[in-house]
Amino acid sequence: MAVDRSKSAILPTAAPPGNLASDGASEDVWIDVIQKMDEVYSDLVDSQTELEEKNAKLEEADTFIQSVLGAMTDVLIVCDARGRIQQVNRQLLTITHREEITLLGTRFSDLFTKDSQPTVAGFLDSLISGQEVAPCDAAISVPDGPPAVVALSCTPRRDPRGRLAGMVMVGRPIGELQRAYRALDAAQEQLSETQQRLLVSEKMAALGRLVAGVAHELNNPISFVFGNMYALKRYGAAIRKYLTACDDGLPRADLDDLRKELKIDKVLRDIEPLVDGTQEGAERVRDIVEDLRRFSSNQEEAPETFNIIRLVHTAVDWVIKAQRIKPAIEFIGPDRLDVTGHKGHIHQIVVNLVQNAADVLSGCSDGKIRVICENDDGMIAIKVADNGSGIEPAAMDKLFEPFFTTKPIGSGTGLGLYVSYNMALKQGGDLQAANCPDGGAEFTLRIPVHVSSPQ
Numbered sequence: 001m002a003v004d005r006s007k008s009a010i011l012p013t014a015a016p017p018g019n020l021a022s023d024g025a026s027e028d029v030w031i032d033v034i035q036k037m038d039e040v041y042s043d044l045v046d047s048q049t050e051l052e053e054k055n056a057k058l059e060e061a062d063t064f065i066q067s068v069l070g071a072m073t074d075v076l077i078v079c080d081a082r083g084r085i086q087q088v089n090r091q092l093l094t095i096t097h098r099e100e101i102t103l104l105g106t107r108f109s110d111l112f113t114k115d116s117q118p119t120v121a122g123f124l125d126s127l128i129s130g131q132e133v134a135p136c137d138a139a140i141s142v143p144d145g146p147p148a149v150v151a152l153s154c155t156p157r158r159d160p161r162g163r164l165a166g167m168v169m170v171g172r173p174i175g176e177l178q179r180a181y182r183a184l185d186a187a188q189e190q191l192s193e194t195q196q197r198l199l200v201s202e203k204m205a206a207l208g209r210l211v212a213g214v215a216h217e218l219n220n221p222i223s224f225v226f227g228n229m230y231a232l233k234r235y236g237a238a239i240r241k242y243l244t245a246c247d248d249g250l251p252r253a254d255l256d257d258l259r260k261e262l263k264i265d266k267v268l269r270d271i272e273p274l275v276d277g278t279q280e281g282a283e284r285v286r287d288i289v290e291d292l293r294r295f296s297s298n299q300e301e302a303p304e305t306f307n308i309i310r311l312v313h314t315a316v317d318w319v320i321k322a323q324r325i326k327p328a329i330e331f332i333g334p335d336r337l338d339v340t341g342h343k344g345h346i347h348q349i350v351v352n353l354v355q356n357a358a359d360v361l362s363g364c365s366d367g368k369i370r371v372i373c374e375n376d377d378g379m380i381a382i383k384v385a386d387n388g389s390g391i392e393p394a395a396m397d398k399l400f401e402p403f404f405t406t407k408p409i410g411s412g413t414g415l416g417l418y419v420s421y422n423m424a425l426k427q428g429g430d431l432q433a434a435n436c437p438d439g440g441a442e443f444t445l446r447i448p449v450h451v452s453s454p455q
């Protein structure tokens with residue numbers, strides 16, 4: 001309530017009643033008293049005014065603090081040195097569906113779930129022993145709902161003399177964040193599944209186109225295995241006939257004639273190379289089937305040691321044998337180069353590059369593909385260049401994007417270079433495209449490999 005300073009003016013200044021009225025000394029005393037009262041009243045008014053100003057400032061500060069606390073999206077819990085709650089903000093009340101009055105004076109640890117209580121229980125002891133409390137995640141229990149997980153930090157609160165008066169905990173709700181992370185994880189998993197499916201579909205498309213070439217590759221060894229078996233069958237019949245004659249006890253001279261007639265000595269000489277040749281043919285078939293199996297397999301393969309030159313030749317053969325008009329192949333590189341790396345991946349990339357070169361040259365009678373294989377300081381560089389139409393400048397930036405194709409529907413998936421590029425990257429290498437100065441395109445694959453037998 002405000003005090004009116006002007007009221008001092010209406011204080012009685014007339015002489016008091018009684019027998020002192022005529023006494024001059026008493027009158028002075030009376031005047032002194034009145035003056036003192038006036039002074040006291042004036043001081044009172046000053047103090048009252050000061051108090052009111054302070055009160056107003058206090059109220060303003062309180063409103064300010066409340067508005068700041070209320071605006072916080074983080075949870076705030078203030079405790080005394082015994083862990084009893086002294087203040088909380090609106091966010092905590094909203095999360096816990098509680099009234100402030102029901103929380104004040106209660107143990108702060110009761111706010112948390114049973115699982116989180118051991119985590120927060122040690123906060124005060126740590127602060128008392130002068131240690132910092134490391135930020136951690138804790139779950140605040142919510143009646144009839146899932147707990148609210150917060151990233152909690154806890155700092156000491158000190159009195160003016162620097163003694164521990166309690167602690168302040170600030171919790172950032174991370175439930176949303178966790179949900180977002182989970183959604184992100186699920187999306188990522190879906191993406192990698194889709195990528196895996198893309199990989200498979202590209203492989204199947206490539207395999208479909210390779211079948212003719214592979215069949216041709218298989219035909220060769222199979223046909224000489226058949227030829228050898230036919231010869232061996234004939235040789236078997238000759239040997240049987242000769243042995244029967246021996247058993248029948250034919251005279252020596254007749255036996256010699258028969259031996260010449262059946263070319264038994266030649267047969268005996270030929271058997272070993274024929275068997276070796278047949279075995280080689282069967283091994284070749286086995287290798288092709290193995291390559292094919294590796295090519296179509298979706299399993300992540302472990303690095304293995306292999307002759308990369310043979311692998312490049314196989315990849316080129318598979319593609320070229322399937323072409324109606326076969327481009328000329330020029331191979332530049334060593335005869336043998338044993339490396340350790342991901343055989344299947346390198347094979348698939350080379351098949352894709354050679355297939356693209358063959359595609360751009362299809363129908364062209366003077367098509368040429370040059371394949372260069374170099375050992376470049378811990379990196380294998382495989383270059384596939386053609387004398388085709390080259391890459392359109394507008395297409396240069398899009399080559400490695402999924403589904404980018406300039407081929408008619410049904411002939412191109414637009415996945416070959418995308419898959420190849422990612423495979424190269426996954427092995428710590430890269431794949432680059434360029435146009436050759438004298439026409440045509442050149443693709444360079446670089447893969448870090450361990451070279452075990454240089455040239």
Ligand SMILES: Nc1ncnc2c1ncn2[C@@H]1O[C@H](COP(=O)(O)OP(=O)(O)O)[C@@H](O)[C@H]1O
Pocket residue numbers: 352356357360386388389390391392395399404405406407411412413414415416417418440441442
């Ligand atoms: N040797 C090349 N010469 C010219 N263009 C090429 C060559 N290789 C690839 N390209 C271009 O890159 C595109 C994408 O190739 P790729 O990813 O293998 O998919 P696809 O072969 O199914 O079209 C091709 O459609 C073609 O336009």
Ligand SMILES: [Mg+2]
Pocket residue numbers: 352355356414416417
């Ligand atoms: Mg392709």
